[in-house]
Amino acid sequence: MGCVHEETFRAMRQSIIDGAPEAAATLAQKSFVLGIAPLEAIDQGFVPGMNDVGEQFTLRTVFLPDMMAAAEAMKAAMNVLEPVLKQQGTERPCAGKVILGTAKGDIHEIGKTLVGTLLTAHGFQVHDLGVDVPSDHFAAAAADLAADIVGVSALLTTTMRGQKAVVEAIEHAGLRPRVKVIVGGAPVTRRWAEEIRADGYAKDAMRAVALVQGLMGSHSDTIRVS
Amino acid sequence: MATQSCADVKPSTTTVRPDLKLLDLSLTERIVAEAFELLINPGVKVATPRAIELLAGAGTRVENGIAHIPESLARCALESVPREFFLYDRAGAAVVHYGGEKVHFDPGSSCLNILDPDTLQPRPAQSGDLVRLVQLTEMLPQFAAQSTAFVCNDVPQEIGDFYRLFLVLLYANKPVITGAFSAPTLQAMLDLLAADAGGGEALKRRPRAVFDVCPSPPLNWSEFAAENLLQLGHAGVPAQMVSMPLAGATAPVTLAGSVVQHAAECISGITIHQLASPGAPIVWGGAPAIFDMSAGCAPMGAIETVMLNMACTQVGKYLGLPTHGYLVATDSKLVDAQAGLESGISAVLGALAGINMISGAGMLDSLACHSLEKLVIDAEAISYAQRLVRGVEAGQETLAASAFAQIGLSGEFLRLKETRALFRSEQYFPSSVIQRGSEARADGQPLCDTFSRARTRVQEVLTSYKRPAMSLEREKSLLEIARREGARVGLQHLPGV
Structure with a gap:
């Protein structure tokens, strides 16, 4: 069964792959309007984009500047999402x-x-x-x-x-x-x-x-x- | 003292195309002048009655099969040669530009043997080897054109030239550098190309192939070679002269002397060709080499051989003609360091000389053996050469100032948008044949040399090959002509199909 937010997650993922901080931040904002939980946006939208870029980097199909741009986009999304996570007391579980x-x-x-x-x-x-x-x-x-x-x-x-x-x-x-x-x-x-x-x-x-x-x-x- | 600030300097956006010339103008003029002298005395052997008739009819004195071509006639022929022309792929795109400073590469041609990567021994090439080389060349962007790289040992000799072109047309889209071994097969090859192009007129309008035609050194147009020139001119299919002076053996020992002989052979070929078909395309080309006085061979990787190719090209450019040379080959018997250095150096120098078509990649052992593994390594050398001649571009408004204005002294260039926008055009990214970075020191794993990496790369590229689309009708025509020619020499089935 397709998730109702699948399209948004796909756009989030793409904003990271494209290394587009503005698009990533806008999508993060949009997630609030759409009622997507911040953790969900991170784990299902933005992180898969980062993983994708990482895999492509290992395969030598994307390069360091692309990876840096993806990281910038990730940061832009997190800057929007993290304050809300804190507010909600649902901070992203720390992996270490x-x-x-x-x-x-x-x-x-x-x-x-x-x-x-x-x-x-x-x-x-x-x-x-x-x-x-x-x-x-x-x-x-x-x-x-x-x-x-x-x-x-x-x-x-x-x-x-x-x-x-x-x-x-x-x-x-x-x-x-x-x-x-x-x-x-x-x-x-x-x-x-x-x-x-x-x-x-x-x-x-x-x-x-x-x-x-x-x-x-x-x-x-x-x-x-x- | 007045100082000039950066703002006063007019931004330059021009890019210098790096080039390298071996001859100054006065030496170039001397070479051409002496070449014209050689055409009169001793003259040129021409074994074809038709060519002799043409030459004599235009005022050439011919005695005992030797044509003493007057400079005025030769100059007239040089005038009518097209300064540029294109070769087209099957889809009709003009992908090879003969003329000016354009540089293209194709694999070496007409080889009898292939290096077996398992035994490291040469073995006679079969149709399947040619097909694999064609597939590899088709997938490697460094090669603008295919070549009829092997003479396949599982095909009767009488149609060896024809059959290799048939296989190339069947498996490739790219244009082809080819050549005929006899008059009847030349006609069959032209038929094949016409069928592929959709008719003789279409072939003339958008030629897909150029035919190598070889004078015999010194100054000798054999019956077959001269006939070839006439027939190609008539068909409107480009001819490419492959003049092969061997400095010290079949040509003067000095490089300059051999360049004179190359020029005289090419000018005499052009005279015959243009007398028969004025305005038909023809290339100032060759495979000049020195003669090694110790080994008694023609070392294709020798630096003097490279210099000959460069100098001969320079003379052709001085005359305003499309050019060809034979480089990126080696005399080594294995795909080793010698192969790498000789092929790499000559790829770079050939590109700097602006040779329009550089044949020879993939070849070992003074052109006696081909190697798929060498071909993928040479492709990297070619990419280096192609990057080099693209030069240092100055397309940005500021060269560095705007980058520093954004990031100051933080050193964070990797984060800049312009880094991401421009790094792909600024830098060439080699294939896995080239080892960089620390990954190669894969822990505990044995280190892998260039040849091993090339073997893997060959397999990867061959796996990614997809046969280019061709209409069923065209394919049927090609197969029909191949069956017809095959039947003529008792070939029961079509190998490699």
């Missing part, structure tokens, strides 16, 4: 708390920011510590915010060592194994992740989402790769 940042000495944030955007779109609470973050800041933030996951990005082989420092800092702070540390970035490999005893590694932003989702649902001690 994630802290992100680039390793000490590294100022390259495109990949990390993209991971953050996608995680947010998928219902995670993301705290982005920015670039060039000392390892103890990751540990402190993880403790303060009761984070589930810490993600450390590095673009340079010289700054990859900063990822190891974060694993150690989290350990010294006594947060492991409850807080998982995941790593990513162009020079990072699974072997490196194993070597520094990280909990997971993903090749790209979409896989990072799957990785984090997997870690949230798993208590396994083995390293995860997505």
Whole structure:
């Protein structure tokens, strides 16, 4: 049986695929008029659009600027929907708390920011510590915010060592194994992740989402790769 | 000192088409002048009575089958050659533009062997191999035209040239670079093209094929080659001269000397062709190469071979003619680093030289072997070359200022609308043959080299192939002509159909 709002959900999905923030915001507004619950709009309208873009990105049929535009559109929709969610006391269930940042000495944030955007779109609470973050800041933030996951990005082989420092800092702070540390970035490999005893590694932003989702649902001690 | 602010500079929206010339004007003029001298002395061997009659009738002294063509006559012929013409696909779209600076590519042609990707050994090509190469070429946008790439070993030699064209027409929409091996089959091939076009007049109006015609070096138009020129001119189907001086063996050892010989062979061919059919389309083309003094072969991937192609093209352009060359091939026996570097370099240089049609992609072993895997790799080199000659575009009102005005020093260019609007035209996105990014270091998986990726890509592209639509009536006509020609040489069934 077709849903009465199917057409609207399809338009929402398309606004994300098109990377059209204005259209996404307008559709979010329209959802109130149509009596679509904000959570429904997110889960059935906008998030599927983000998933679609992510899948196409993995298949190399859409590219980074498209993904960024999709994320902007997602943000525009969320800016409309979130205040109402709060008002209604029906906040989107948090899929998990994630802290992100680039390793000490590294100022390259495109990949990390993209991971953050996608995680947010998928219902995670993301705290982005920015670039060039000392390892103890990751540990402190993880403790303060009761984070589930810490993600450390590095673009340079010289700054990859900063990822190891974060694993150690989290350990010294006594947060492991409850807080998982995941790593990513162009020079990072699974072997490196194993070597520094990280909990997971993903090749790209979409896989990072799957990785984090997997870690949230798993208590396994083995390293995860997505 | 007065300074000029950015606002004072008139925005330029012109794009420079990068090009590379090897000859200055004075050397080009010397080459042409000497070519005219060669046409008088020693003259050109012409083995066809009909061509000799035409030449003699126009004031050429002919002695012992050698025509001493006067410059005035040759210049007159050069004047009547169309400066440009088009090849059309089956749907009637003008997809190949011979003339000016347009650059197109087609796979190498008339190959006897194919590299078996499993054994890495060459084996005699069959009809099925040609069909697969045609399907691959049809799906690769880098190739504007098909070529009759293989001489199929499961088809009687007498109709080998005809049959490969038949298979190309059956499986492709794109125009075709082809050629005949004998006078009777040339007529059958023209019949086939006329049937495909909907009649001889339609074929003349919108030719789908160009025929390679090869003079024998030095300065010799064999009976078949000269007859070919006359017959093609009569049919109004474009001819493409493939002059093949071998520097140091069948032509002077210097590059400049070989370019002179190439020019003389082409000018004499044009004279015969235009005397018979003034205004008929003909291409200044060739497969010039050096002769390797150690290996005793014609290295198609040698840099001097590339230079010869570029210089010969430059002379053709100086005369205002459509041009052709033979590049993107290699002497390596395998699809390896040598194949990549020789083919890639020559694709780029050929494009910079503005050669209208560059044949040769896919070929290994000095044109003795074709490879589907090499063809998909060469397609990437061609895309690089095509991107290069598109140049640096300055279509925006400001080049960078408006972007910075929007985002300041935040570095968030990825988020800009103009990034999204323009990145697809600014950048070429290679196929999976080209490895970029970190994904390739797939953890724990063995690394995969270019040849392995090309094998996968060949399969992917072949899977996506759909045979272009053709009216049943046309298809029936093609099949009828093929059966007729097949029956003539005792072919029981039509292989590859």
